[in-house]
């Protein structure tokens with residue numbers, strides 16, 4: 001089992017299975033936004049905060065690559081679970097969605113130090129468990 005307290009000891013880092021080390025020298029860059037649309041407000045509820053992971057469950061719908069998915073949960077990893085050119089980022093956000101036939105889609109956001117993103121900061125500042133957000 002992956003021990004998030006011993007991340008330096010992970011031996012499964014590769015380019016096929018999570019956790020993935022993205023080698024940017026051998027990556028195809030697509031200069032388009034991910035075709036992802038949140039189709040309604042998401043109702044979120046704080047589910048877990050165990051010191052390594054904060055998980056939020058809830059309801060909501062999104063269109064991902066023009067396919068309908070329902071929201072399952074989102075959670076945060078610090079430091080990041082995945083790597084870019086062998087380096088972690090301070091924070092990684094995983095938004096987990098599932099289709100009606102059980103396909104999972106995890107949208108991962110690698111967050112670096114820098115000026116606060118106004119939208120993300122507003123969500124954090126105003127988050128109250130068990131409220132709707134969009």
Ligand SMILES: [Zn+2]
Pocket residue numbers: 075077081094
């Ligand atoms: Zn995760």
